[in-house]
Amino acid sequence: MSLRHAVLGLLVEKPASGYDLMKLFNTSLANVWPATQSQVYGELARLADAGLVDVAAEGPRGRKEYTLTEEGLAELRGWLMDAQPEVHRSAALLRVFFLGVLTPEQAVEHLTQLAEQAAADLARLRELQKSLDWDNKGMLTTNGRLALEFGLRLHEMREQWARWATQQITADGEDLGS
Amino acid sequence: MSLRHAVLGLLVEKPASGYDLMKLFNTSLANVWPATQSQVYGELARLADAGLVDVAAEGPRGRKEYTLTEEGLAELRGWLMDAQPEVHRSAALLRVFFLGVLTPEQAVEHLTQLAEQAAADLARLRELQKSLDWDNKGMLTTNGRLALEFGLRLHEMREQWARWATQQITADGEDLGS
DNA sequence: GCGGACATGTAAGAAGTTACATGATTAG
DNA sequence: CTAATCATGTAACTTCTTACATGTCCGC
Numbered sequence: 001m002s003l004r005h006a007v008l009g010l011l012v013e014k015p016a017s018g019y020d021l022m023k024l025f026n027t028s029l030a031n032v033w034p035a036t037q038s039q040v041y042g043e044l045a046r047l048a049d050a051g052l053v054d055v056a057a058e059g060p061r062g063r064k065e066y067t068l069t070e071e072g073l074a075e076l077r078g079w080l081m082d083a084q085p086e087v088h089r090s091a092a093l094l095r096v097f098f099l100g101v102l103t104p105e106q107a108v109e110h111l112t113q114l115a116e117q118a119a120a121d122l123a124r125l126r127e128l129q130k131s132l133d134w135d136n137k138g139m140l141t142t143n144g145r146l147a148l149e150f151g152l153r154l155h156e157m158r159e160q161w162a163r164w165a166t167q168q169i170t171a172d173g174e175d176l177g178s
Numbered sequence: 179m180s181l182r183h184a185v186l187g188l189l190v191e192k193p194a195s196g197y198d199l200m201k202l203f204n205t206s207l208a209n210v211w212p213a214t215q216s217q218v219y220g221e222l223a224r225l226a227d228a229g230l231v232d233v234a235a236e237g238p239r240g241r242k243e244y245t246l247t248e249e250g251l252a253e254l255r256g257w258l259m260d261a262q263p264e265v266h267r268s269a270a271l272l273r274v275f276f277l278g279v280l281t282p283e284q285a286v287e288h289l290t291q292l293a294e295q296a297a298a299d300l301a302r303l304r305e306l307q308k309s310l311d312w313d314n315k316g317m318l319t320t321n322g323r324l325a326l327e328f329g330l331r332l333h334e335m336r337e338q339w340a341r342w343a344t345q346q347i348t349a350d351g352e353d354l355g356s
Numbered sequence: 357g358c359g360g361a362c363a364t365g366t367a368a369g370a371a372g373t374t375a376c377a378t379g380a381t382t383a384g
Numbered sequence: 385c386t387a388a389t390c391a392t393g394t395a396a397c398t399t400c401t402t403a404c405a406t407g408t409c410c411g412c
Contacts, residue, residue, distance in 0.1 A: 002269045003399080009276035019363050032271045036401065041365060061363045061408045073279075080280055083291055085299075086269050091180045093210045093325045095258055098187035100317030101251070102258055113261055121263075139278030146343045147271045157335050165324045181371075197391050214373060219393060239380045239391045 006033045007043050008052060008076040011068040013138055015056055018044050018064070028140050031125075032147055047072070096165070104169060111166045118158035125151045184211045185221050186230060186254040189246040191316055193234055196222050196242070206318050209303075210325055225250070274343070282347060289344045296336035303329045 010016065010024050018041045025035045044066055047053040052072035057065040068076075092114065099107045129148055132141055188194065188202050196219045203213045222244055225231040230250035235243040246254075270292065277285045307326055310319055 001398085002267070002272055005269075005276075006272055009272070009279070012276065012279055017363075018365095019361095029272070029275070032275060033267050033269075034265055038365080038367095038402085039400065041363095045365090059363095060410095062365095063363060076276065076279060080273055080276060081284065081288065083270075083273065083288060083295075085295055087212055088266070088268075089180070089211050090266075091183075091211075091264055092261075093328060094180055094184055094187070094207070095261065096325045096328070097207070097210060097318065097321050098183075098190065098254065098258060099321045099324070101187070101190055101254060106259065110259065110261060117261075117263055140275065143275050143277045146277070146346060147274050149342070150271060150274070150339050153335050153339055154332075157331050161328050161331055164327070168324060179370080195391075196393095197389095215392090216374085216394080217372065219391095223393090237391095238382095240393095241391060 002033060002079075003035055003039060003043055004047065004052075005076060005079045006035065007040065007047060008068060008072050010140075011053060011066060012073070012076065013140060015065045015067040017059075017066065024140075028144055031151055099169075107169055108166055111162050111169065115159050115162035115166070118155045118162060122152065122155035122159065125155065180211060180257075181213055181217055181221055182225065182230075183254060183257045184213065185218065185225060186246060186250050188318075189231060189244060190251070190254065191318060193243045193245040195237075195244065202318075206322055209329060277347075285347055286344055289340050289347065293337050293340035293344070296333045296340060300330065300333035300337065303333065 006025070006029060007021060010021055010029075016024070018037075021040050021044075022035075022037055025033070025040065029035070044053065044064075048055060048066070050071075052069055052075055053066045054069055055064045056067040059065060095110070099110065102110065125148060129152070132145065132148070184203070184207060185199060188199055188207075194202070196215075199218050199222075200213075200215055203211070203218065207213070222231065222242075226233060226244070228249075230247055230253055231244045232247055233242045234245040237243060273288070277288065280288065303326060307330070310323065310326070
């Protein structure tokens with residue numbers, strides 16, 4: 001139930017509308033916890049029902065500005081310290097498992113694509129890092145920088161691994177070609 | 179829709195019942211694409227409806243042994259070469275984003291836990307690697323080894339990153355203590 | 357006045373989790 | 385005979401995605 005906590009977390013810094021939050025989900029949190037508009041509005045309604053946020057002000061065009069309540073902050077703090085291990089699914093790794101169904105050439109091509117995709121992701125994050133370095137405001141970018149570094153290391157690792165895996169496969173087939 | 183492809187992939191090696199598949203999901207695929215019993219049985223029924231698998235034989239206790247059809251193999255091959263980038267959500271990284279809500283001490287404690295968790299995961303996979311090294315059978319372990327190496331590198335990276343992040347936080351607060 | 361941004365919501369469906377429910381076979 | 389394993393299924397609920405639907409305000 002982390003969408004809930006993402007919303008609460010974003011509201012710590014300052015009050016925001018669903019619309020405002022969506023911009024944050026599409027920028028700051030895009031690589032960490034993406035969410036759709038329909039999810040965010042729904043969750044805000046549920047959070048207000050539960051008393052974890054309040055509608056502090058109403059603006060033009062039906063704008064509702066939400067603030068965190070005491071209970072909301074408590075809920076967030078509880079979640080932050082809870083830290084139970086996650087289950088992750090990876091379609092990319094699942095594909096690797098079944099690579100034997102393809103020809104070695106196809107498998108190598110696929111792994112090459114993975115390496116290139118990782119390299120592209122890495123480049124993208126490096127760009128993001130550059131744009132973040134100068135205008136530094138608030139908790140979100142401070143800790144966001146830690147998350148960003150994780151992403152940089154992750155994609156670097158992905159690329160290295162994909163290149164290594166390619167070698168593994170080509171090495172396996174080597175003696176057949178002699 | 180990768181559960182479908184996980185099931186198809188497992189059936190490439192040999193025919194299996196839902197019960198058999200569950201054992202594979204709980205061992206080989208546990209770290210890559212976990213699935214529950216109710217999901218697997220449901221998916222098998224849908225796959226049979228769609229003609230991607232057949233009930234090749236029925237055994238004792240209502241056992242249904244499924245095999246892959248031509249269409250099923252084609253579907254799997256198509257998926258294997260499709261390779262579109264995934265969206266990943268990470269509650270762990272989300273927590274990092276909001277670490278500013280905690281005291282520096284609590285934040286450091288949390289990151290230390292992350293490092294320890296990563297170290298434990300790494301140790302667990304190294305054990306798995308040992309047990310896999312001797313009895314080598316089939317495509318699943320051959321390519322599973324590639325996936326395993328990914329896991330090893332991932333957890334190593336996670337641990338290093340968590341230690342680095344701890345330093346970042348303690349460095350920030352340093353001048354306050356003097 | 358009109359286009360783009362602001363702003364909120366609903367509905368249908370896919371995917372996943374947890375819990376319940378039932379029964380047959382086999383090894384000791 | 386009885387406990388463990390084999391074996392399949394259903395139901396309720398949560399989460400996420402995609403698409404639809406509607407309307408207002410502000411700057412030019």
